[in-house]
Amino acid sequence: MNTTFTGTLFTGETLTATPVTLAAGGGRLCCQTEGVVLDVAVAELRTSDHLASLPRFLYLPDGRTIATPDNDAIDALLAGQGRGWAVAAIHWLETRARVAAAATLLLVATVGGALWWGLPLLARNAAMAVPPSIEKQAGQSALLAINRLLAPTQLTRHGKVRVNAQLDRLLAARPLPARPELVFRSMGGKFPNAFALPGGFIVVSDELVALANDDELAAVLAHEIGHWQLRHGLQGVLRSSSALLVVCTITGDLSTLTTFAGTIPFVLLQRGYSREFEEEADTYAVNLLRKTGINVAHFVTILKKLEDARPAQGQDLTYLSTHPATASRIQRINPLGIALPVTKKPDPPAATYAALDITFDEEVFPLEAGPGHIPPHSLYQPGPLYPHEMALAGQEGRATVEFIIDKNGHVRSPRIVQSTHKEFEAPAVDAVRQWRFTPGQIKGRNVATRASQVIEFNLEDTPGATAPAGFPLARKAEPKS
Amino acid sequence: MEKTRESHPFIFHGDPREYFRIWIVNTLLTLLTLGIYSAWAKVRKRRYLRGNTELMGHRFDYLADPRRILVGNILIAVVFLTYLVVGEVYPAIRIGALVAGLVLLPWVVVRSLAFNAHNTAYRGMRFYARQTYGMAALTFIGQWFIIIITLGLYYPAWVRNQKELVITSHRLGDAFFRFESASGPFYSAYFLSGLMVGGVAMAGGVITAMLLAGNGGHPPNPAQMIPFFVLYGAALYVSKHFLYARLFNHIWSHTRLDNHRFSACLPVGGWLKLQLANLGAIIVSCGLLYPWAAVRSTRYALGCLRFIPDRPIEKIARLGRHDGSALGETAAEFVGLDFGL
Numbered sequence: 001m002n003t004t005f006t007g008t009l010f011t012g013e014t015l016t017a018t019p020v021t022l023a024a025g026g027g028r029l030c031c032q033t034e035g036v037v038l039d040v041a042v043a044e045l046r047t048s049d050h051l052a053s054l055p056r057f058l059y060l061p062d063g064r065t066i067a068t069p070d071n072d073a074i075d076a077l078l079a080g081q082g083r084g085w086a087v088a089a090i091h092w093l094e095t096r097a098r099v100a101a102a103a104t105l106l107l108v109a110t111v112g113g114a115l116w117w118g119l120p121l122l123a124r125n126a127a128m129a130v131p132p133s134i135e136k137q138a139g140q141s142a143l144l145a146i147n148r149l150l151a152p153t154q155l156t157r158h159g160k161v162r163v164n165a166q167l168d169r170l171l172a173a174r175p176l177p178a179r180p181e182l183v184f185r186s187m188g189g190k191f192p193n194a195f196a197l198p199g200g201f202i203v204v205s206d207e208l209v210a211l212a213n214d215d216e217l218a219a220v221l222a223h224e225i226g227h228w229q230l231r232h233g234l235q236g237v238l239r240s241s242s243a244l245l246v247v248c249t250i251t252g253d254l255s256t257l258t259t260f261a262g263t264i265p266f267v268l269l270q271r272g273y274s275r276e277f278e279e280e281a282d283t284y285a286v287n288l289l290r291k292t293g294i295n296v297a298h299f300v301t302i303l304k305k306l307e308d309a310r311p312a313q314g315q316d317l318t319y320l321s322t323h324p325a326t327a328s329r330i331q332r333i334n335p336l337g338i339a340l341p342v343t344k345k346p347d348p349p350a351a352t353y354a355a356l357d358i359t360f361d362e363e364v365f366p367l368e369a370g371p372g373h374i375p376p377h378s379l380y381q382p383g384p385l386y387p388h389e390m391a392l393a394g395q396e397g398r399a400t401v402e403f404i405i406d407k408n409g410h411v412r413s414p415r416i417v418q419s420t421h422k423e424f425e426a427p428a429v430d431a432v433r434q435w436r437f438t439p440g441q442i443k444g445r446n447v448a449t450r451a452s453q454v455i456e457f458n459l460e461d462t463p464g465a466t467a468p469a470g471f472p473l474a475r476k477a478e479p480k481s
Numbered sequence: 482m483e484k485t486r487e488s489h490p491f492i493f494h495g496d497p498r499e500y501f502r503i504w505i506v507n508t509l510l511t512l513l514t515l516g517i518y519s520a521w522a523k524v525r526k527r528r529y530l531r532g533n534t535e536l537m538g539h540r541f542d543y544l545a546d547p548r549r550i551l552v553g554n555i556l557i558a559v560v561f562l563t564y565l566v567v568g569e570v571y572p573a574i575r576i577g578a579l580v581a582g583l584v585l586l587p588w589v590v591v592r593s594l595a596f597n598a599h600n601t602a603y604r605g606m607r608f609y610a611r612q613t614y615g616m617a618a619l620t621f622i623g624q625w626f627i628i629i630i631t632l633g634l635y636y637p638a639w640v641r642n643q644k645e646l647v648i649t650s651h652r653l654g655d656a657f658f659r660f661e662s663a664s665g666p667f668y669s670a671y672f673l674s675g676l677m678v679g680g681v682a683m684a685g686g687v688i689t690a691m692l693l694a695g696n697g698g699h700p701p702n703p704a705q706m707i708p709f710f711v712l713y714g715a716a717l718y719v720s721k722h723f724l725y726a727r728l729f730n731h732i733w734s735h736t737r738l739d740n741h742r743f744s745a746c747l748p749v750g751g752w753l754k755l756q757l758a759n760l761g762a763i764i765v766s767c768g769l770l771y772p773w774a775a776v777r778s779t780r781y782a783l784g785c786l787r788f789i790p791d792r793p794i795e796k797i798a799r800l801g802r803h804d805g806s807a808l809g810e811t812a813a814e815f816v817g818l819d820f821g822l
Contacts, residue, residue, distance in 0.1 A: 011605065012606055012799060014795055015606060015796075015797045016604075017539060017604055048542065051503070051525055051528055052499050052533075057539055057544075065605030067605075095502065097502070100502040103505045110512055373537060419536075
């Protein structure tokens with residue numbers, strides 16, 4: 001079989017280009033142009049690969065090169081030798097629009113799949129490989145961040161003992177390598193919440209302790225222990241930073257994790273764990289509760305209570321904002337709908353400000369009642385608790401509280417006269433209610449005194465810290481008739 | 482000698498759709514073979530761009546052997562992993578490796594240039610890049626000290642010296658590349674692009690101050706800063722391509738091949754418009770339209786480049802034998818250096 005095709009011959013000695021006509025046959029390639037000597041075995045010929053419609057180059061053993069646009073002739077030449085089938089296959093793939101479309105889909109699917117399934121898997125393996133010492137460090141760095149976000153607890157010793165007792169109850173049923181450390185924080189009186197940090201730190205908000213009964217507290221603790229044991233906090237950090245994940249996986253150097261762990265509390269408060277993590281922790285909690293002999297229905301009741309405690313609008317920082325889809329979780333936790341035996345006495349009605357403030361019917365004197373009057377003097381003035389959601393929003397303000405200092409120096413009937421934000425009113429009243437004074441005196445006799453105070457909410461002050469005792473009482477308060 | 486010199490255009494025949502098909506198939510094959518195919522993919526992609534470039538009736542050719550690039554890839558992966566593992570056990574090694582890497586950098590650059598040149602051919606003749614390690618070390622590392630001493634004022638001159646080193650080390654047969662330019666135009670180009678970035682940075686400062694005032698002295702949260710970051714990123718991108726167009730024109734117009742000349746007149750405005758459109762397409766398509774953008778950029782830039790021969794170029798003749806290994810070039814790509822001229 002003989003084929004002829006045209007091309008250009010380059011000698012490699014100079015840039016001279018000579019048009020040539022070539023003939024292939026019998027395994028040899030010959031030149032049919034006058035004055036050009038060329039006769040070479042096709043087996044000794046190297047060719048450039050078939051790529052799009054680029055001209056082909058034939059590289060002769062003597063250093064000369066032939067360029068030809070006739071791709072078909074070269075393909076036939078190589079096919080006769082049984083060469084070039086792999087390249088031909090790739091060329092075939094590259095020239096088909098449908099292949100390109102399929103490749104695009106496959107590429108997107110592969111990359112997407114790697115991100116969707118591969119990344120979490122890597123994150124899990126890396127998180128599980130973190131040694132306890134580093135995990136503890138990560139937790140401590142997260143705790144530091146917590147201190148910036150949440151106020152100190154106002155729980156009594158009794159409240160703390162109550163929660164610890166529930167933890168002991170769970171640990172007795174299933175001992176852990178290390179006892180989780182309970183960290184109590186206040187969340188501005190509104191947000192019942194609990195979350196687990198790496199290293200076994202479980203943050204419990206005062207509001208949750210107030211909301212939950214003992215069995216319910218155990219249920220929440222079991223859920224949080226699940227988050228810790230399954231290392232969801234670390235996995236979350238690793239997932240969110242793929243670069244960190246790659247470094248951790250390849251080098252096994254996990255100390256960088258501690259640097260990133262500071263973001264855990266913030267992420268947890270804002271977005272919470274993924275649904276998948278919640279379900280894992282729920283499963284863990286249900287198993288632990290069964291082992292401890294606690295009815296899983298308590299878990300359901302606390303979830304419902306938490307659902308009811310969610311503020312209707314505004315920034316939602318409750319337990320449930322970080323734990324989505326309560327109904328479906330309840331279905332998973334208690335599929336048979338086991339109910340609690342109705343033996344519990346109903347909870348006492350929640351104390352309201354109105355209930356606490358019995359009317360004050362003694363004679364009340366103004367702050368400056370004239371000669372012979374010794375005004376009250378402050379003994380103990382704790383500062384207000386900074387509302388958590390306002391601190392997050394960077395919102396400052398003030399509230400003016402009017403109150404009566406009774407004959408014993410206690411604060412009675414505090415009420416808001418004026419405020420910049422509604423959120424500041426309750427903390428201001430709560431703070432004032434705790435204040436203690438030496439009572440005002442007229443002619444050596446203790447009397448009740450009316451006073452008012454502007455409570456400033458400044459972010460520069462450490463939120464919730466106790467103000468130095470005895471800051472001067474506002475003198476500009478006018479007597480009320 | 483002829484009075485009027487004829488000028489010849491560089492013609493680029495690449496087609497965005499065609500290149501997209503090649504790119505997507507080769508990228509997928511690379512992914513499916515866990516990176517092993519990347520060497521072949523790279524050769525095919527580069528050959529498409531070179532092979533579609535025509536000058537005076539003939540195409541350029543890219544002849545690199547993928548197997549050598551693969552060997553280079555494997556070697557670099559081994560060195561990198563060894564560094565990671567050993568560095569984990571003896572952390573002191575890391576600093577030593579950093580110094581070694583710095584010393585090796587000029588070698589990597591020189592090898593990569595040589596490999597690239599050797600595997601580029603025109604009319605059956607390969608280009609050649611001289612491997613002058615000492616000069617490269619002096620230029621790429623030695624002049625850093627001058628930059629430090631002059632507080633960065635020397636930087637544009639340093640860029641010029643790099644270009645000079647790269648260009649003058651190349652030859653085609655017995656025709657040597659030369660670079661005849663002072664540092665002045667480099668300074669003006671860098672000054673203008675610096676002005677652009679500086680202006681936006683100042684505007685950003687004003688915005689930040691306004692946000693600060695609006696927030697009552699509290700630092701603005703990251704969400705409020707997003708418009709500024711977008712603006713700043715866009716300014717960096719625009720100034721980068723402004724710089725590219727200015728330097729492209731200047732460098733090519735002052736490059737000689739013996740006495741043959743080049744002329745380049747890449748319109749800065751048109752180039753910026755093209756690059757902004759490319760950026761938009763790449764972002765919207767999550768990177769899938771990168772090959773489309775690459776072909777458009779190449780076509781636009783080459784369309785503005787012309788070759789002005791001084792005498793018949795057929796006279797250019799071979800000069801000795803030469804060879805190069807893929808190693809240097811792969812190292813350069815691995816550490817993210819790109820030396821496309």
